Amino acid sequence: MTTMKDARTDKLNLAEILEVLSDGTLPIRFTAYDGSATGPKDAPYGLHLNSRRGTTYLATAPGDLGLARAYVSGDLEARGVHPGDPYELLKVMGDDIHLRRPSARALAGITRSLGWDLLRPIAPPPQEHLPRWRRVAEGLRHSRTRDAEAIHHHYDVSNTFYEYVLGPSMTYTCAVYPDTGASLEVAQENKYRLVFDKLGLQPGDRLLDIGCGWGSMVRYAARRGVKVIGATLSKEQAEWAQNAIAEEGLSDLAEVRFSDYRDVPETGFDAISSIGLTEHIGVHNYPAYFSQLKEKLREGGRLLNHCITRPSNKSNVKAGGFIDRYVFPDGELTGSGRIISEIQNVGLEVRHEENLREHYALTLRDWCANLVENWDAAVEEVGDGTARVWGLYMAGSRLGFERNTVQLHQVLAVKLGPKGEAHVPLRPWWNG
Numbered sequence: 001m002t003t004m005k006d007a008r009t010d011k012l013n014l015a016e017i018l019e020v021l022s023d024g025t026l027p028i029r030f031t032a033y034d035g036s037a038t039g040p041k042d043a044p045y046g047l048h049l050n051s052r053r054g055t056t057y058l059a060t061a062p063g064d065l066g067l068a069r070a071y072v073s074g075d076l077e078a079r080g081v082h083p084g085d086p087y088e089l090l091k092v093m094g095d096d097i098h099l100r101r102p103s104a105r106a107l108a109g110i111t112r113s114l115g116w117d118l119l120r121p122i123a124p125p126p127q128e129h130l131p132r133w134r135r136v137a138e139g140l141r142h143s144r145t146r147d148a149e150a151i152h153h154h155y156d157v158s159n160t161f162y163e164y165v166l167g168p169s170m171t172y173t174c175a176v177y178p179d180t181g182a183s184l185e186v187a188q189e190n191k192y193r194l195v196f197d198k199l200g201l202q203p204g205d206r207l208l209d210i211g212c213g214w215g216s217m218v219r220y221a222a223r224r225g226v227k228v229i230g231a232t233l234s235k236e237q238a239e240w241a242q243n244a245i246a247e248e249g250l251s252d253l254a255e256v257r258f259s260d261y262r263d264v265p266e267t268g269f270d271a272i273s274s275i276g277l278t279e280h281i282g283v284h285n286y287p288a289y290f291s292q293l294k295e296k297l298r299e300g301g302r303l304l305n306h307c308i309t310r311p312s313n314k315s316n317v318k319a320g321g322f323i324d325r326y327v328f329p330d331g332e333l334t335g336s337g338r339i340i341s342e343i344q345n346v347g348l349e350v351r352h353e354e355n356l357r358e359h360y361a362l363t364l365r366d367w368c369a370n371l372v373e374n375w376d377a378a379v380e381e382v383g384d385g386t387a388r389v390w391g392l393y394m395a396g397s398r399l400g401f402e403r404n405t406v407q408l409h410q411v412l413a414v415k416l417g418p419k420g421e422a423h424v425p426l427r428p429w430w431n432g
Contacts, residue, residue, distance in 0.1 A: 268297075
């Protein structure tokens, strides 16, 4: 470990700056292009800062956004982990590295040590989306055009890339594991079985699946005789899904439309599944969203809403810098209590809810394993920077679900008849 200097008087090297910003005891090995180093030499995990550009990213965007910029650009290298799954390093950093706000004198010393050239903001990596205040050209927040652009940014990366990460199910939502040793494919099939059973679907019923992705729920239901319409704002997803439907011989029962769910004209559905869409629509749009879904259901029809939530209803709904710029532009999360209240406020009756956050941690574990296994092909398909974004995002999200920073809730609701008829069994009718 370097010898601590007085940040007020002596010029600090990069390792010493990190020591000033932390408590001075690091569980990882940090090395930098200026030859400085700190942390245990035998630490299993580490970080190497290999360029001045990386220093600028870190200094001009403190927090997760600066770290992401330096990592995605390749200026900050993770040691001891694969770039497709930096989970173990992130876990150690989250548990044992506690950055602190330096005093005014220490901050002045750091500024003097870095020099103004390194503190002048530079263009971010090309994978980064515009900041919120610059997205007005795409329309107002959660307008149709801006939502479509946000979906395009995240989902139209490459169908081939998603095949590498998601596996044969092409399912980009939380799986439901019958046990911790179950495979990803078994768990995803089990998730669709659970949704299907909660909705009480029978052959000949009509299902609307909104935000349907690559159509896995659509095809699952159609295989069991249900007539299904899926809607997605991703053109690439819709094309892939329609091809898969045709290949399975399900075209007489199922279709996936490149469409906003609000533009589906049909009504009178027996059931609606919304699996991973609510995160994208904006909290202030919940009343209109759930009202529109209610209008599309017949009396006695059921809604299954499956989405990521905050552990508290008081939390800030906006995503952090890294998630908002690199993963889900304009994404918003709130607590499950807010979701339930909004469903109730439009007149739907909530019959059941459950938190599946541990299942999402397992899902992310398996997606990262897929990315690691297919790393070279994934990089060839989308580039090193984009592949790094996904490894960082999925590993960090896994940690978030494990630590209860985020949750995953399924809420089942029903549209009552005029005299309060729910048309549901007295007790839960599905296996968990």
